[in-house]
Structure formats: structure tokens, C-alpha cells
Amino acid sequence: MAMTFYTGGDRDRPTFEISVDDPGHGRVSLRRLDDRYPDDDGNQWGDDAPLFAGPELGNLLRIVTNLAGGHDERGGVPSPVFVVSSAPVAVRGTTGRRFMLGRPEALELLPALTRAVILATAGQDRYERVMPNDAISQAPVCVYCGEGAGDSDEASTISGWCLEHGHTPFGTRPFVSWDQARADYARAHTDVTWSNIQHEQDRDADK
Numbered sequence: 493m494a495m496t497f498y499t500g501g502d503r504d505r506p507t508f509e510i511s512v513d514d515p516g517h518g519r520v521s522l523r524r525l526d527d528r529y530p531d532d533d534g535n536q537w538g539d540d541a542p543l544f545a546g547p548e549l550g551n552l553l554r555i556v557t558n559l560a561g562g563h564d565e566r567g568g569v570p571s572p573v574f575v576v577s578s579a580p581v582a583v584r585g586t587t588g589r590r591f592m593l594g595r596p597e598a599l600e601l602l603p604a605l606t607r608a609v610i611l612a613t614a615g616q617d618r619y620e621r622v623m624p625n626d627a628i629s630q631a632p633v634c635v636y637c638g639e640g641a642g643d644s645d646e647a648s649t650i651s652g653w654c655l656e657h658g659h660t661p662f663g664t665r666p667f668v669s670w671d672q673a674r675a676d677y678a679r680a681h682t683d684v685t686w687s688n689i690q691h692e693q694d695r696d697a698d699k
């Protein structure tokens with residue numbers, strides 16, 4: 493499922509749009525929504541929004557992180573001695589326009605960009621388990637083949653293939669079995685109900 497993040501500025505006037513059109517495929521596109529810097533040709537940023545893929549995606553995260561931390565990013569090479577710098581840095585994607593990025597924007601971009609990179613590289617199933625959203629099931633999912641993903645609790649049924657080949661559930665403690673992972677998931681999803689039952693039992697006992 494494609495996901496779009498808006499960041500910077502305020503709710504009505506965000507500065508950047510970060511798009512992950514195909515989670516897990518290692519691509520993030522970035523669109524500047526204001527005109528803070530003219531591009532290198534002297535034109536304002538048009539429809540040619542840069543796309544970051546593969547190593548350029550990791551490089552974008554590194555540049556934004558270093559800029560946000562005030563570390564020198566001159567020439568795209570990390571300085572051995574970190575120098576606090578606020579000079580805008582030229583950023584080039586895999587395709588699309590080169591653009592200038594300043595430190596205030598990097599600070600705005602970093603939290604959403606981090607989420608976008610996780611979604612783009614790890615895919616939807618893993619993203620949901622690292623960045624949980626109550627509305628979405630986080631039932632155990634196979635590290636190797638993605639079995640067990642789904643929207644319902646029954647989806648935590650694991651295939652014979654995964655059991656036979658020793659496939660393990662993603663995002664759990666080391667050496668956790670499928671049975672343990674399913675039990676942990678079930679417990680996490682019944683905690684509220686269970687505590688209500690306990691509460692009612694305690695109240696009855698007080699009578």
C-alpha cells in the first residue's frame with residue numbers, strides 16, 4: 493500500500509511530500525512544496541521531483557541525518573572532524589532534479605524520512621511491526637517468506653513450509669518459536685479484556 497508523509501511547515505502548508513509508492517522496493521520520492529531555493533538551472537522546482545533508490549536512498553538518509561545534527565556534509569563526504577555547519581547542501585537523487593537542502597529542513601525531514609526509508613526497504617509487513625498502528629494487525633510474520641501476514645487473527649496460522657524449514661517470526665526475541673510468538677501476540681491483544689475480567693472478579697470478591 494503506497495504511503496505519503498507530509499513534513500515541515502505547518503499542517504496546512506507542509507514543506508515536503510515524501511512518497512513510498514511501492515513499499516519494499518527500495519524507492520522513495522521527495523517533492524518540495526515550497527520554493528525556498530531555486531534549483532541549479534535557476535528555475536523553481538517543477539514536476540521533476542527526485543527519486544531515491546538503492547544506495548542513493550541510504551545516502552539521502554545519511555545526508556539528512558548529518559545536516560540535522562549540524563555535521564559538515566560538504567561534497568557529500570562525511571568530515572572526519574564534525575564541523576557544525578548550516579550551509580545548504582546539494583542533494584542528487586537517482587533520477588530527477590538536484591536540489592539544495594538546508595539544516596532547518598533536514599530537522600523537519602528526518603523523522604518522516606526515517607519512517608519512509610523503513611517502509612521502502614523493509615516493506616509494509618515489517619514496517620507495521622516496527623511502527624505499530626493499533627488499527628492494523630501485528631500478527632507474527634515469517635522473516636523469510638512473509639507467511640502469517642494478514643488482517644485477521646487467524647492469519648497467525650503458520651504454514652507447514654515455515655515450520656519444516658525452521659523459518660522464524662520477524663521482530664521477536666531471538667530463538668522464539670511460532671507457538672511462543674503467537675501466544676505473545678494473543679496475550680498483547682487480550683490484555684485489556686483480561687484486566688477487565690480480573691477487575692470484575694476482584695469487585696465480586698469484595699462483595
Ligand SMILES: [Zn+2]
Pocket residue numbers: 634635636637638639653654659660
Ligand atoms: Zn516462512
